[in-house]
Amino acid sequence: MTTAPRNAVIDRTTRETRIRGSLELDGAGRVRVDSGIGFLDHMLTALAFHAGWDLELECHGDLEVDDHHTAEDCSLAVGEALDRAIGDRAGIARFGAAHAPLDEALARTVIDLSGRPWPEIHLGLNRETLGGLACENITHVFVSLAMAARCALHVDVLRGANDHHRAEAAFKATALALRQATAITDEGLRSTKGSLGGASGTGP
Numbered sequence: 001m002t003t004a005p006r007n008a009v010i011d012r013t014t015r016e017t018r019i020r021g022s023l024e025l026d027g028a029g030r031v032r033v034d035s036g037i038g039f040l041d042h043m044l045t046a047l048a049f050h051a052g053w054d055l056e057l058e059c060h061g062d063l064e065v066d067d068h069h070t071a072e073d074c075s076l077a078v079g080e081a082l083d084r085a086i087g088d089r090a091g092i093a094r095f096g097a098a099h100a101p102l103d104e105a106l107a108r109t110v111i112d113l114s115g116r117p118w119p120e121i122h123l124g125l126n127r128e129t130l131g132g133l134a135c136e137n138i139t140h141v142f143v144s145l146a147m148a149a150r151c152a153l154h155v156d157v158l159r160g161a162n163d164h165h166r167a168e169a170a171f172k173a174t175a176l177a178l179r180q181a182t183a184i185t186d187e188g189l190r191s192t193k194g195s196l197g198g199a200s201g202t203g204p
């Protein structure tokens with residue numbers, strides 16, 4: 001049985017954002033997110049909590065510019081931490097698929113922790129913003145997560161009249177799919193190719 005802790009320190013600084021924190025995949029739902037954007041905090045908290053993670057994340061971003069860099073970089077930081085936490089990707093389920101409803105909204109996420117980034121993000125949001133977060137940047141959060149965590153990430157919101165519900169259902173479905181995909185199976189590397197392009201540097 002794999003018992004090594006699956007975690008990563010988050011320490012990411014650019015001229016646009018400074019992000020600190022930690023990710024523990026096998027957590028107890030201890031989540032504290034302070035990005036400076038309330039709606040982003042709400043979404044990342046939903047993601048981490050329903051994935052079963054402990055996540056601490058604090059971002060000081062250039063919100064005087066707009067919300068873009070903070071949203072993008074927080075997601076990259078989480079994705080990079082996830083990538084490090086799953087290491088060479090051996091002994092995990094690799095695939096995950098989940099639906100999540102939020103009242104009238106219904107979202108579906110299908111994920112492959114393949115080592116190959118491919119975002120397919122279809123949220124169908126109609127509003128310009130939710131809280132202080134531009135809706136186009138919500139899509140960008142999922143794209144950035146897929147790129148940094150190097151996974152095929154297909155997110156489709158199948159229905160829903162309320163954009164807050166649509167977005168939140170998408171994060172919850174992604175959390176549930178990630179929880180499945182990262183689950184420990186101890187069946188070795190789930191790849192006929194023999195590599196999932198792990199963080200150790202072996203390419204797919």
Ligand SMILES: [Mn+2]
Nearest residue numbers: 042164165168
């Ligand atoms: Mn909500």
